[in-house]
Amino acid sequence: MDKIIVIRYGEIMLKGDNKRFFEDKLVKHIRHAVSDLGKLKIYKKDSRIYIDVEDYSEKQIIDRVKKVFGVALISVAKRFPMDFDVIKQVALESLREQISLHQYKTFKVDSKRVDKKFPLTSPEISKEIGGYLLENQEGIKVDVHNPEVTIYVEVRDEAFVFADKIHGLGGLPIGTNGKALLLLSGGIDSPVAGWMVGKRGVEVEAVHFHSYPFTSERAKEKVMDLAKIISVYVGKFKLYSVNLLPIQQEINEKCPEEEMTILSRRFMMRIAEAIAEKKGFNALITGESIGQVASQTVESLHVTNSAVSMPVFRPLIAMDKVDIIEIAKKVGTFETSILPFEDCCTVFLPKRPITKPRLEKILKSEEGLEAQRLIDEALENMEIEEITL
Numbered sequence: 116m117d118k119i120i121v122i123r124y125g126e127i128m129l130k131g132d133n134k135r136f137f138e139d140k141l142v143k144h145i146r147h148a149v150s151d152l153g154k155l156k157i158y159k160k161d162s163r164i165y166i167d168v169e170d171y172s173e174k175q176i177i178d179r180v181k182k183v184f185g186v187a188l189i190s191v192a193k194r195f196p197m198d199f200d201v202i203k204q205v206a207l208e209s210l211r212e213q214i215s216l217h218q219y220k221t222f223k224v225d226s227k228r229v230d231k232k233f234p235l236t237s238p239e240i241s242k243e244i245g246g247y248l249l250e251n252q253e254g255i256k257v258d259v260h261n262p263e264v265t266i267y268v269e270v271r272d273e274a275f276v277f278a279d280k281i282h283g284l285g286g287l288p289i290g291t292n293g294k295a296l297l298l299l300s301g302g303i304d305s306p307v308a309g310w311m312v313g314k315r316g317v318e319v320e321a322v323h324f325h326s327y328p329f330t331s332e333r334a335k336e337k338v339m340d341l342a343k344i345i346s347v348y349v350g351k352f353k354l355y356s357v358n359l360l361p362i363q364q365e366i367n368e369k370c371p372e373e374e375m376t377i378l379s380r381r382f383m384m385r386i387a388e389a390i391a392e393k394k395g396f397n398a399l400i401t402g403e404s405i406g407q408v409a410s411q412t413v414e415s416l417h418v419t420n421s422a423v424s425m426p427v428f429r430p431l432i433a434m435d436k437v438d439i440i441e442i443a444k445k446v447g448t449f450e451t452s453i454l455p456f457e458d459c460c461t462v463f464l465p466k467r468p469i470t471k472p473r474l475e476k477i478l479k480s481e482e483g484l485e486a487q488r489l490i491d492e493a494l495e496n497m498e499i500e501e502i503t504l
């Protein structure tokens with residue numbers, strides 16, 4: 116009896132005529148995720164993706180597949196030559212295994228007849244096997260609407276039986292929804308924001324602003340480490356590093372002290388937009404969340420947003436910090452994010468940053484700066500790093 120991993124996808128099922136495009140992307144990403152484990156047989160059939168386990172470690176395969184956006188459920192199935200009596204036996208073993216692990220009291224059988232030559236219909240198969248399980252296992256009842264465990268049976272030229280299911284991340288495969296540029300700081304929020312947008316199938320690249328030599332090499336390495344963790348999910352991407360120091364120095368000289376943060380934020384947005392435009396990307400991503408700090412009051416968000424015309428995705432906008440932290444832990448960025456290194460925003464941190472900036476006043480302050488020249492120079496000195504695992 117062979118073991119085979121069965122992968123089911125959620126939202127892709129709703130894609131109608133485009134389904135094939137989404138499926139092919141998903142297969143490609145799954146293939147890539149397990150490519151270093153060996154030459155695994157991976158194939159798509161009847162709206163599911165299968166991986167033959169053969170002599171490979173099923174745990175290793177599952178650990179990889181669990182991180183691929185678009186995967187909803189993963190199960191390990193037994194595969195054997197079609198024989199209805201054997202199906203019943205294996206179904207009973209699977210049910211018993213699940214009961215001993217989880218003390219389940221209710222179940223149902225879900226059948227799929229792919230081989231239409233088989234004389235029983237799918238509901239008939241379920242009924243027949245369900246009856247057999249009830250006869251042979253005590254202390255268990257059928258609950259078709261809300262069962263604790265489902266025994267899946269697939270009848271094709273071979274038979275497949277599986278019961279367990281592991282939840283994947285859901286979402287959509289990377290590369291099915293355009294491209295966006297993430298403003299990646301060394302904090303907790305922005306890596307989560309990039310991951311969330313990536314989970315919707317968007318290809319993500321990132322820009323980081325530093326104030327070298329006021330910020331250290333280690334601070335930059337921390338951002339690289341965060342970028343590497345994100346690349347586990349979104350694939351390899353480019354990280355653009357921009358030195359904001361000359362701009363901060365100019366603001367420091369020519370503008371009111373309390374406007375430092377908000378003015379820097381507007382420059383970051385404009386530089387990010389220029390990079391995104393050049394690359395043909397259609398959106399920016401930030402980790403902003405209402406009220407988190409002075410630069411994220413609704414008034415500040417308005418002023419920051421007004422610096423650019425490209426859509427800005429802010430997936431964390433209405434989330435509490437505790438919930439963001441929970442996702443950061445799940446993604447694996449939290450431990451790196453909390454390492455204590457200085458950020459470019461802390462270099463010229465005003466004593467009392469303005470919390471209710473007015474756009475007209477900020478625009479007035481900017482008139483004293485040669486914004487376009489500063490942006491062009493920052494872009495000229497930009498460094499580009501290829502991020503892969």
Ligand code: ATP
Pocket residue numbers: 297298299300301302303304305306322323324325383400401402403407408410411458459460
């Ligand atoms: P984070 O935890 O993501 O650092 P934060 O709570 O520190 O966020 P801010 O410093 O106000 O918040 O930054 C808001 C957003 O602006 C960040 O989520 C990020 O998208 C972007 N940002 C801030 N600093 C930088 C930076 N040095 N480089 C790139 N993007 C930045």
Ligand code: MG
Pocket residue numbers: 300301302458
């Ligand atoms: Mg920050």
